[in-house]
Structures are given as C-alpha cells and as structure tokens.
Amino acid sequence: MSASARESQQGLRRRGVLMAIGSLGALTLGYAGRLFRFAGGMSVLLGAMLGDLWVVLVLRRSRFRGEHVLSQMVRVGVRAIGIIVLVGLAIGVILPLQMYPKLDEFGQAEQIATVNAIAVFRELGPLLTAIVLSGFAGASIAAELGSMVTAEEVEALEAMGLKPVNFLVMPRLVATVLMMLMLTVIADVVMIGSGWFTGVRLGIDPDLYYHLTTEAVDLTGFGTGLVKAGIFGVLVGLIACYLGLSVKPWQGSEGVGRATTATVVYSIVAIIGADAVFTIIFYAYGLFS
Amino acid sequence: MMASDAYTSAGDKGEQGSGRAATSREPMISIRGLNKRFGSQRVLCGIDLDVLASEIMVVMGGSGCGKSTLLRHMTGLMEPDEGSIRLLGQDITQLSDEALKELRKRYGILFQSGALFNSLSVGENVALPLREHTNLDARTIEIMVKIKLELVGLREHTDKMPAQLSGGMKKRAGLARAIALDPQILFYDEPSAGLDPVTSAQIDRLIIDLTRKLDVTSVVVTHEMDSAFTIADRMCMLDKGVVLKVGPRREFESLRDASVESLKSERELLIRQFLRGASEGPITDRQQSSGYAEDLLLEDMQGQER
Numbered sequence: 163m164s165a166s167a168r169e170s171q172q173g174l175r176r177r178g179v180l181m182a183i184g185s186l187g188a189l190t191l192g193y194a195g196r197l198f199r200f201a202g203g204m205s206v207l208l209g210a211m212l213g214d215l216w217v218v219l220v221l222r223r224s225r226f227r228g229e230h231v232l233s234q235m236v237r238v239g240v241r242a243i244g245i246i247v248l249v250g251l252a253i254g255v256i257l258p259l260q261m262y263p264k265l266d267e268f269g270q271a272e273q274i275a276t277v278n279a280i281a282v283f284r285e286l287g288p289l290l291t292a293i294v295l296s297g298f299a300g301a302s303i304a305a306e307l308g309s310m311v312t313a314e315e316v317e318a319l320e321a322m323g324l325k326p327v328n329f330l331v332m333p334r335l336v337a338t339v340l341m342m343l344m345l346t347v348i349a350d351v352v353m354i355g356s357g358w359f360t361g362v363r364l365g366i367d368p369d370l371y372y373h374l375t376t377e378a379v380d381l382t383g384f385g386t387g388l389v390k391a392g393i394f395g396v397l398v399g400l401i402a403c404y405l406g407l408s409v410k411p412w413q414g415s416e417g418v419g420r421a422t423t424a425t426v427v428y429s430i431v432a433i434i435g436a437d438a439v440f441t442i443i444f445y446a447y448g449l450f451s
Numbered sequence: 452m453m454a455s456d457a458y459t460s461a462g463d464k465g466e467q468g469s470g471r472a473a474t475s476r477e478p479m480i481s482i483r484g485l486n487k488r489f490g491s492q493r494v495l496c497g498i499d500l501d502v503l504a505s506e507i508m509v510v511m512g513g514s515g516c517g518k519s520t521l522l523r524h525m526t527g528l529m530e531p532d533e534g535s536i537r538l539l540g541q542d543i544t545q546l547s548d549e550a551l552k553e554l555r556k557r558y559g560i561l562f563q564s565g566a567l568f569n570s571l572s573v574g575e576n577v578a579l580p581l582r583e584h585t586n587l588d589a590r591t592i593e594i595m596v597k598i599k600l601e602l603v604g605l606r607e608h609t610d611k612m613p614a615q616l617s618g619g620m621k622k623r624a625g626l627a628r629a630i631a632l633d634p635q636i637l638f639y640d641e642p643s644a645g646l647d648p649v650t651s652a653q654i655d656r657l658i659i660d661l662t663r664k665l666d667v668t669s670v671v672v673t674h675e676m677d678s679a680f681t682i683a684d685r686m687c688m689l690d691k692g693v694v695l696k697v698g699p700r701r702e703f704e705s706l707r708d709a710s711v712e713s714l715k716s717e718r719e720l721l722i723r724q725f726l727r728g729a730s731e732g733p734i735t736d737r738q739q740s741s742g743y744a745e746d747l748l749l750e751d752m753q754g755q756e757r
Contacts, residue, residue, distance in 0.1 A: 309569075310568075310569075313564055313566060313569070314562040314563065314564055314566035315566050315567075315568055315569070317528055317562065317566065318560070318562055318566035318568075318625075320528060321526055321527075321528060321555060321559075321560045322555065322579070322580050322583070322584075323551075323552040323553070323555035323556055323583075323584065324579075324583055325552075
C-alpha cells in the first residue's frame, strides 16, 4: 500500500471517528432533553398528586376513594402474588447454591444464611418485587389509562368536572405503593424460607441457619428494605400513570402499546437507579454497619 | 362580521319552531373572536357565534374544518389563543379551575364514542356524576338513574357492561350520563357517526325529544346532512376555521334547493355543494387547484418542524 493511500485512509478513519463522536453527542443531547421533559412531567404529576392527597387527607375537602384503592390493589397486586412466590422460591435456591462451594472452601458454609438474609431483606426482596410489579401493575395501569384516553373517557371525566389526577392517578398510585410493601414482605419470607430449605439440604444445621438469619437481619435492615420498596412503588405507579395519560387520543392502539412498553423499560431503569442512590445514602449514613 | 350578519338575519326570520322568540332571548353561549392555532396551522379564525336558549344549533362542516375543535373550546376542554366564550353568562376562558368545575355540572357532553367508563356498568356510569357531585343517598340515585335510562330507552340494560352494548346503545347510555345532573346545555359530538340509518334516526328523535322535554339548549356537531336538517332549529356552517353562515334551518334548506344559476357568491355555492353532498362544486375545485406536489412538500416541512 502506498504512503498517500495509507494517509487518505487515516484521514477517512479520523473523519469517521469525529462523525461518530458528533452523532453520539447529538444522541446524548436528545436523550438528555427527553429525560428532562420526562422528569419535569413526572414532577408536575407528583406535585399534583401530593397536593390532592393533602386536600383529601388533611383538609378533608374531597372524598378519599378507599373503595377505588381497594379494587386497584386487587387488580394490580393480587395477581402478582403467584409470580412473586415463584421468583422468590427460585432465588432462594440459586443464591445458596452459588455461594456454597466458595464458602465451604473456607469452612464457612453456614454463612450462607447470613449472606442470604442480608441480600434478600436489603436488596433482592424489594428489587425483584418492584421488577415483577412493573410488569404487572405498571404495564396494566399504563395500558388501561392509555386506552381510556383514546376512548375519550379521560375527556369525559374532565367534562364532568372530575379531575383525572384525583380520580384515576391517586387510587392507582396508592394501591401500587401498598401492594409493593405487602408483596415485598411476601417475597422476603419466601426467599428466606426457600434459602433455609436449600441450606439445610446442603448440610447446614436447621437451627443454626435460623439463628444466623435472625442475627444478620435487624429492624434497620428490614426497614431500609421496606423504605426502598415504598419508593419503588411510587416510581412504578407514577411512571405508569404519567405515560398512560400522556397517550394522545389520535395515537390509538399504537400509542397505548408504546406507553405500555415504555412504562416497563423506564420503570426498571428508574428502580435500579433509585436503588443505587438509596443504597449509597444508607451506606453513607452508616445504616449497614 | 359575516357571522353577526347571519345572526341578525336569523333573528329577523327565525319564526319556525322554537326559533320564534330568537330576538328576545338571551344567548346561552356567546363566542366572540375565537382564534386557535396548532403550530403554524390556523384551526379557528375569528369565530363569532351565538346559541340561544332552548334551541338546537347544528354546527356543520367538512372534515378538518375545525368543528370538533370549536366544540372542545365551548366545553372548556381546550383553551383558545384569543377570544371569549361565554357559557351561561360566564366567560369560561377567565374562570378558575374550581369555578369551571362548578360550571361543568350545568352542561353535559355526548362524546362521539359515548365515552362510557368500561370498568363500570351502564347504571354505574349514569350514577357516577350523581355520586360525585351530589349528596343524594344511594336509593335516590338509583331511582334517578332509572329515570334517566328510561328517558333514553335503556332501562332494562342498567346492569350491562359497556362492552355488551351496540354502538347506538352506547350513545344512548352516554346521553343518559350527560343528562344525569339535569344540565342546561347539551353538547353532541357527531351523534350519528358510525350508526346505521335507523339507529341514527332514532338518536335524532331522541335529541329533539330531550331538548323539548328537558328544556335544554343543544349544540350538535355533525356532517350528516339528513340528521342536521331533521333536528336543527338553526345551523352554522364552518369552513377552514371560518363561519360561512349562521341562520335558521329554512335558509339553509332554500340554499340547498336553489339552482346553481340563482346563486351568485362563491360562498353560497360552496354551502350548497356541502348541503347536497355533491361531488362537484367549489370545494372540489379548491381541492384540485392546489398543487398536489406542493401540498406534499408543505406537509413534509411541517413534519420536520414538529
């Protein structure tokens, strides 16, 4: 290959790199813009929600729709119990089996109980419940609200003088948070139980396993897990309601489908992001020592 | 300006049906200088329109003429860029959220699809505004729901879910819900869209009956000419976001039946073509004269702007 040919090839490559950086920058800016708008819209919805909760619960100027919350909890959460139990059972088997060989090498096989307890209560219980619920509750809420928009039902509500935030968002959000907390407790119990069973099958003394588990988890560990669960619930509910109501009437079923997919994706990203942030905060405040 | 011309002529000649006392009656809805743009597109340009008490006003126009947008403005679902909309004596563009919420109890809307809440039964749909906005006990609400459903001929379908209803029945149920709070004004968005001729005629009958029985003012947005001429006291023709003509039904009937030669203005010819549903006339010429390629280019540019 001649020198000039090599040079021109280098030039081409350099230009390619520059273009790649340029388009990457544009892409990032585009994403940042969309993220900003999304976060703004979500904050507005959250603000309206909190204002509404204040009016309902503190000022008592408007009725709290307890029956709506209850029916949403059934719709959103009860169906998810089976899946949560199934996932919990699997995790309780996976975790001890993965850890056993290494811990056994050090003669610390019984520490499976400690690791399992910490991982489940602080992390896996809330996280997996939230991910399952973003598929169950999040997707179904987004699809329902989206179809209500396309069927003019949301406009009809407004025309009747009923606010969609008060009437649609609040019961769903409250139901998601409550169900998230309950399902997390169920997931915790199932994962610990399944871990205990696996540990015992691996030859750990049942009583020792139980003892180590209760020693590893105090109220703080359980509490921080539930705090996370509550926050994940707010995120899933808020994202689902926001994206569902953001469907435009003329977008039709395509818009509903897009909102549903986006809800699951955004929820999972938001859940894991928030998890990282809160874990760092809890760690910094020494809650894990 | 042209709208107010037409309006005075409506007052002079309004002698049929309930249009008789038109001059002495206070307008229930009064729109002045209404402007609305979507991006670079002007959808409503300086709309002036009055709707009088106890009349049925039919707003007509082709697809995309702005009639649905006008309805959304009248019902407070959209905010205008400029202009005022007085409803029952209050300018809804100036009202606070709370005041608008109160005012909304005094008018009802029948949406194109009926807009029933799919998760509630027909009876619960009609009961919803009563439960939310009144302090009536459950027994009274149940009776009122029965009465409203009887009025629209659906009493035996109280417990059905919306998914089990036909298109016409959905509209009837939506109408029962719209009249639940005994409104003073009823808005209808394309009431005969998607219905077979017989069902459509029944809905027309219902609109007339309800307007007379409940003494409400009705605003009907439609492009079905048969239905429009059956129910209207007065009519309003919109085109490209402009009011072409407002007047009693009779004036529109004579325009429709007039020969092409007797009409002088382009506007009259245009209205005539629309009323007759003819395939040839000024509307068609307009569509053909604008260059197709030019339109495509324009659309493309608007798409990029967005």
